[in-house]
Amino acid sequence: MKKQQVIRIKEEAGRCLLCHEPVCNAGCPHGIDIGRIVRALNFENRVGARRRLPVVHYCENCDAPCVQACRRGKLDVPVRIKELFCDLFALHVDVPKTEVDLSVDFCGVHCENPFFLSSSVAGSNYDMVAKALSMGWGGVAFKTISLLDIREASPRFSALSKEGRSFVGFKNIEQLSDHTYEENLGFLRRLRQDFPGKVIIASIMGRNEAEWTRLAADMETAGADMIECNFSCPQMVEEGLGAEIGESPELVARYTAAVRKGTRRPVLAKMTPNITHMEIPAKAAIAAGADGIAAINTIRSIMNIDLDTFLSEPGVNGQSIEGGYSGKAVKPIALRFINEMRKDSALAEVPISGMGGIENWRDAMEFLLMGCGTIQIATAVMQYGYRIIDDLKEGLGDYLALRGFTHVQDIVGRALTYIVSAEDLDRTSIQYPCFVRNNCIGCGRCYISCFDGGHQAIRLDTDGKPALDVHKCVGCHLCILVCPIQAIEPGKRVQKK
CATH class of the missing domain: 3.30.70.20 (Alpha-Beta Plaits)
Known part of the structure; x- marks a missing residue:
């Protein structure tokens, strides 16, 4: 019966629109935070959802005015909140009584939790990042700063959906930050001043060694705790930039050394997945002075070709390009690359900041179990908002507490020994x-x-x-x-x- 309850709970909660201001809450005569509970269920946080239910089972004999208020009813059928909550009440869920310290040390930098915004539009100005950090994110990899004149296309996003679920895969043709250099430095300085306990990672991209060195030095002066080298953006317009760097161990080494020359801060090399063996350029980066690796960036892709116009998405005035593919669908690819780096003796102990398809705490756990020390997220934030940090932290903390772990580090890398070569199966x-x-x-x-x-x-x-x-x-x-x-x-x- 438990399995059937879990299926019903997951499917019905998945119908929720995850509204900004859930009107179902106002419809509850017992003051239950319905929207928050259903949101927790959407992000695999059943323990957190169960924790928020009242001790008294009000729903059983309620005429469910919350269902009448549900905005989903304007589309088809309202979320069956009463049945959903009755199933949740009947489901036995262990709720831990203790909390776990989620702080981690990464490349010598103390982080209050392992969850970071990855370098993207989700972390591209002061107001956005300030909101995210105030809501509980451990830090941010700020959108890539350069000395280039960035002019973005419109539109620049497209999504792949399946069986009612959008953002199974996501494509973007964005480039780097389109704010001026001075504006970006100003954002970093304000963030450093206003959030002294948070971790600020400055993502940078230069066109030559002198620019990489200058960028690194300026980011340190502005207050960045770490420097992330963007060796992996798949849609740059100039040759020798982005993913073209990450595909060349020689360029990776040259530009990593240039960054190392400009800063005393920890340096991360952000790797491209548009390559067969990521461990090769990753080792080149470490040998040249990088302290850690960030992986993976987006995968080159073409998406959603219109069968009438023959134009793929996103279409820009009758044309499109290859773009970066992200979202839930890329998680297995990201984990494969991380495993291969971890199995290389030269990279076995190198800190890795993992990303690629992470939406909930279970996804994050997979990256931690594969040996990542921190987690970076962008696409899920773009779909659901910064608020996902609530269930990320709660879900991870409850998992650790229920299994007797006291620190995040206790579970890092525990899955690696169970992945063997084909001949060992x-x-x-x-x-x-x-x-x-x-x-x-x-x-x-x-x-x-x-x-x-x-x-x-x-x-x-x-x-x-x-x-x-x-x-x-x-x-x-x-x-x-x-x-x-x-x-x-x-x-x-x-x-x-």
């Missing part, structure tokens, strides 16, 4: 799927996928429910993945005959 045993027939609704999805894309190991009984042919099943678990109600589970592992 156990290929002598098989784990068959197990059908939970009481939960099965007889949709036949497992049968279709197994027959058309698997090994024809499933047949349907007279009641429309699946039965397994163990002589044909290879234990691939495709059926588990396609089951829409999670009525198929991993079974026992046995030795192959």
Whole structure:
């Protein structure tokens, strides 16, 4: 029953519009912060959601005026808040009584928590960053500062959606900060003065060694705690900039050394994923004086070609370009690159600031478990706002507390030993799927996928429910993945005959 409750909770909460000012709150006669609870559920923070429910189960006998107020009803059907909360009340969730210190030390800099805005439009002026830091973010990698004359295109964003979920993937054709050099230095100086306990990372990009050195020196003078070298922006108009640097270990080394010459602050080299082996330029950066690595930046992409006009998005006056792909879909790629760097003996102990597809605390945990010391986020902020920091911190803190960890560092890198080379995998045993027939609704999805894309190991009984042919099943678990109600589970592992 718990699994079905979790499915219902996730699906119904996912219908919420995540309004700026939830009108459902005003409709609650018991003063429950409905919007905040549903937002927590959207970001995988069930413990935080359960913590905010009152002790008394008011919802059970309520006529639910909150549902009538729900703005979703103007589109189709309101969020079924009463049923959602009844499921949440019935779901057993352990709520820790203690809090965990989320502070981390990264490249010798103390951070109050590991969550940073990554270098993007989400951190591109004083007011924006000040709001984010006031809401609890540990720091910011300010949008890349340069001496270039930046003129942005319009429009410059596009999103990939699937089954009602927008921003599964996100494309941007933005370049660097379009504020003047002096304006950007002014932003950094004000942020340093007004937020002395926060960490300010200045992202920079130069055209030659002299510019890289000057930029680094000026950022330190303005108050930056770290310097991040943007070796990875995929859509620069001039040759020898952005991702073209990150694809060349020689350029990475040359410009890292130039930055090192200009500053005593920790230096991060931000790597491009538009390359086969990121560890090669990463090692060049460390050898030339970088203190850590930031990875990954966006992936070169083309998105959403219109079948009538043949124009891809975003379309700028009848044209488009390759742009940077980000969002949830790139997370597996980011984790792969981080694993490869961590498995290289020359990079095994090098601090890494991880990014790429992080939306909630569970995503962040994956990066920490793969060996990242801090987390950077942009696309999720652009979709949901700075407020996601609430569930990021709460979710991470609750996870650590419930498992007896006292510091974030306790879990950093713990997943690395479980990722092995192909020849080390156990290929002598098989784990068959197990059908939970009481939960099965007889949709036949497992049968279709197994027959058309698997090994024809499933047949349907007279009641429309699946039965397994163990002589044909290879234990691939495709059926588990396609089951829409999670009525198929991993079974026992046995030795192959």
